[in-house]
Amino acid sequence: MNTLFVNYGDFTTNSLNHIGGFANTLCASGHACIVAVPHRKETLQHIADPLFIAAAYDELLARPNLFPDGRPAAVIHAWTPRECVRKFTVAYQRAALAFAGSAPTPRLFIHLEDNEHFLLECFTGRSLAALRAAGANELAALLNDSLPHPVRIETFLRLADGVTHIIDRLAAFAPPGTPTHLLFPGVDFNAYAPQAADPAVRAELGLAAAERVIVFTGSNTFANEPEMRDLYLAVALLNQRGVPTRLVRTGFNSPRFLAGLADDVKRHVLDLGFVPKSRLPRLLALADVLVQPGRPGSFNDFRLPSKLPEFLAIGKPVVLPPANLAALLQDGRDAVFLPATGAPADIADACQRLFADPALGTTLGENAAAFARRHFDLAANTRGLLDFYSAILARRTGRPVKRVATRSEDFVTRQHRPQFHNTVRLGLTSDGIITALHAKVISNVGAQRASAASGSWFGYENLYAAANIKLEATDVFTNSYLSGPYRCVSHPAATLGQEVAxxxxxxxxxxxxVEIRLKNFNLTGNPFNGAPFSNPGIATTLTETARAIDWANKWHAPGTKEVRPGVFHGIGIACHTCSHGGGLGGSGQVHINADGTMNVISGSNEVGSGQRSNVLMIAAEAMGIPLSMAKITPYVDTDLTTDTIGTFGSLQTNTAGSGVYEAAMDARRQIFARAIPLFLDNLDLEVTVEQLDIKDGKVYVIDNPEASMTVADVVRTAGLGGIVGNGKHVAIPGFTRAAYATQAAEIEVDTVTGSIEVISYVAAHDVGKALNPFNLDSQIHGGVIQGIGAALTEEMLTDVTHEGIRKPGKICR
Structure with a gap:
């Protein structure tokens, strides 16, 4: 989804701490984001590793389709309703509509993070009512576009499809009926986490060993100047009381603010000015106390100072007014609350209390950090924002909204098979008998905790018999894509390494x-635990594949058959084994209705290869009724259905299939028990269970098929509830369950151009009984096509500069 965030200032403003986090997280999950600023686009350098596109207002108005897909924004998130944001947003909507024609107008969301009415009154010294009554020329002289317009702000808010707000009380400023969403900012917990103070930083700043340190990271504005002055005076008061204290400041100062402070107040302040955000955690770690000055009222009740989440996350004791975020904190447990006056003496008293009680400071810091992790989780808060977008889009369109990623977004955000590096050494006798196998597998499992390398061991252990086997596996975590299975887990890695060797x-x-493989197949069982194979059919798959591709007549040594100048013929064969196919138990249930039809209930999920169709076929055949008389529930809710372990590892035919088979057997036994007296009463036949069978929906005597009755006739004797069959299957232990396949390819390779043409391809799989031959054939064909595609036409390219997958359009070749 194309999302445009519109900020009122450049990339050094406090709000960009929040916008940048949301935009980066959305981009990382496959969305496209642009952050628009009115000027000084070059200040983007102060944002660490931006994934979003930065743009100036005029740049976007000239090119509203600046997003990677060449389309305008689907969502505009205006960060505050200030006049410069309003003017640009309205202009962008017009530009987007002119560009896209009949495409839907971008949906508008407005974020509230301050009492904008208070800001107007504070800046101008006039009441909101007076400002609304003023003329246009008078307002132009009083205001600038970095403030809201006293009249147009209300019109702008009424245009919003939804309003987000940083603190609960701001929701009152949303127009009646407009959906609202509480949107807490996120914190980078890799940077802002409890950490020890660095003596080198303390020495660099010239802080004396006996000095207590208060750190304040933030600029002063016309709105917060009074409380900033209180903080400066509190630090001076601490020093007057004989408590050496230094205030370490970062951020911008207005000349008016500094001019209003006496020199004996400013001398206790180390003013660093604007510093890169990457330095702030180390500065915060120096603090003995972190102070957010202020008092309840029209300003602080409706804001969440951008530094406050970082103060809490760093794990230091925090002093703050009983306003805004304090409603969720507990005084003396999570932080220390100032009295409502918030005077310099109040701040000094709170700091002295914490200086004198290190144990309290430690407890407060631990609880503050825990609070921050619960409330300022950037990933969780971004998911909440995305859900809000989706809900509003659904409401406005009157239709359900499904968030669908583009192919490029899907490719970037989905899992991909891990990369493998196999080193295989074989020891063989002169007549081709394998005596030793050593395989070392290194796997790139990407940016999450995963295990892949050892998953390849099954093939190395079990396909060929070797007296000596040594296996090594190493998983490597990298800052790249997420890894996961692709039509199999790690077994193909063993096939590639082992078969090439x-x-x-x-x-x-x-x-x-072919001969060397036939000599070395392991046909007995697992070499380490001795468990026999359940179906050792690998040799048959090899001989049948060789026969089908005419191996005896076509095989030749590599590089020895040139069919045209520069074009060589090649033929190859490979065998594969994997541990899929079952080994776990499962359950199922069937309901036989009074009309003889059957409902099958199973927890088996459909993932595209016909699992539930197979389950239905098994139940119908086991029951003895036509498939047309059987149905399977169209939904799967594992709270209500049977247990089939999980739809993974090619288990479902065994687990779910065996469960419904046993359920059908249970229903058959109940039907036979009810049919025996009916045969005696209606046909004057004495029969036993062993003499009965069911076929085509009829219960009949095996030795006298004419003596029969319908399943429906029997089930009706059970009343309205019909007959319910329950089944539970427990797998037979003691086997090494293995699946086998051999595939062969005949190709022509152009050694000049490097092109490869597949001339013929044969695949033979040991599947046992094919329950659904059409479906099985489709699965094998699909696997072959995907394999050829992966080998010849696909490649995962990673960007070595940014350590991630390359941008859309540069992923596959």
């Missing part, structure tokens, strides 16, 4: 690759 060994020994 065996081909090289066969070439060196002058042996046929």
């Amino acid at each position: 065996l081909d090289e060994a066969a070439n060196q020994l002058g042996m046929d690759p």
Whole structure:
């Protein structure tokens, strides 16, 4: 989704701490974001690792489709309703509409982070009513575009599809009926976390060993000048009381503010000016106390100072007024609240109390950091914002909204198979018998905790018999894409490494690759625990594949058959094993209705390969009724359905299938029990359960098929509830469950252009009984096509500069 954030100032403003976090998080999850500023776009240098696009107002008005997909914004999030933001937003909506024609107008969200009415009154010294009554020329002389317009602000807010607000009480400024959402900012907990003070930083700043330190990271404005003066006076008062204290300040100061302070007040302040945000955590760590001055009222009740979440997260004791965020904190547990007066003496008293009680300071810091993690989790707060966007879009369009990523967004944000580096060493006798296998697997598991390398061991352990096996696996975490299975877990890594190594060994020994494989197959069981294979059919898959591709007549050594100038013929074969296919239990349920139809209930989920169709077919055949008389529930809610373990690892045919098979068997037994007296009463036949069967929806005598009755006739004797069959399957232990396949390819390689043409391809899979041959055939074809595509036409490219996947359009070749 294209989202445009509109800020009232450049990238050094406090609000960019919040906007930048949300925009970066949205971009990281596959959305496209632009942050628009009125001027000084070059201040973007103060934002660490921006993922969003930065743009000036005039730049976006000239190119409203600056987003990567060439379209305008779908959502505009105006950060405050101040006049410069309002003017640009209205102009951008017009420009976007002119560019896109009949496309929907971007949806407008407005963020509130201050009592804008108070700011107007404070700046001008006039009441809101007086300002609204003033003429246009008078207002132009009093105001500038960095403030809200006293009249147009209300019109602008009424245009909003939704309003976000940084503190609860600001919701009162949203027009009646406009949806609102409490949007707390996020904190970078990698940077802002409890940490010890760095003596080198203290020495660099010239702080004396006996000096107490208060750190304040923020600029002064016309609105907060009175409380900033109180903080300066409190520090001077502490020093007058004989408590050496230094205030370390960052941020901008107005000349008027500094001019109004006496020199004996300013001498206790170390004013660093504007510093890069990356330095702030180390400065905050120096603090003995962090102070947010102020008092309840029209200003502080309706704001959340941008520094306050960072103060709490750094794990130092915090002093603050009983306003805004204090409503969620507890005095003496999470922070120390100032009296309502918030006077310099109140601030000094609170600091002295904390200087004298380090244990209290430690407790407050620990609780403050825990509070910050609960409330200022950037990822969680961004998800809440995205849900709000979706809900409003659904409300405005009158239709459900499904957030669908583009192919590029999907590719960037989804999991991809881990990268593997296999080093395989084989020891063989002169006649091709493997005596030793050593495999070392290194896997790039990406940016999350995962295990992949050891997943390849199954193939190395079980496909070929070797007296000596050594396996090593290392998973490496990297700042790249998320990793996950792709039609399999890590078993293909073993196939690639092992089969290439065996081909090289066969070439060196002058042996046929098919012959060397047949000599070495492990047909008995797991070499480490001795558990036999459930279906050792690998040799058959190899011989059938070789026969189908005419291996005996077509095979030749690599690089020895040139079919045209520069074009060489090649033929190769590879075997594969994996531990999929079952081994766990499952349950199921069937309901036989009074009309003889059957409802199947199963927790098996459909993931595209026909799991629930297979389950239905198994239940119908086991029951003995036509498939047309059976249905499976169209929904899956595992709170209400049976347990089939999970739809992964090719388990469902065994787990869910076995569960419904046993349920059908249970229903059959109940039907036979009810049918026996009916045969005696209606047909004067004495029969036993062993003499009965069900086929095509009829219960009949095996030795006398003409003696029959419908399933419906039998079930009706059970009353309105019908017959319910329950089944539970427990897998037979003691086996190494393995699946096997062999595939062969015949290709032509152009050694000049590097192009590869697949001439023929054969795949043979040991599947046991094919329950759904059409579906099975589709699965094998799909796997072959995906494999060829991955090998010949796809490549994951990572950006070494930014340590991530390259931008859309540069991912695949």
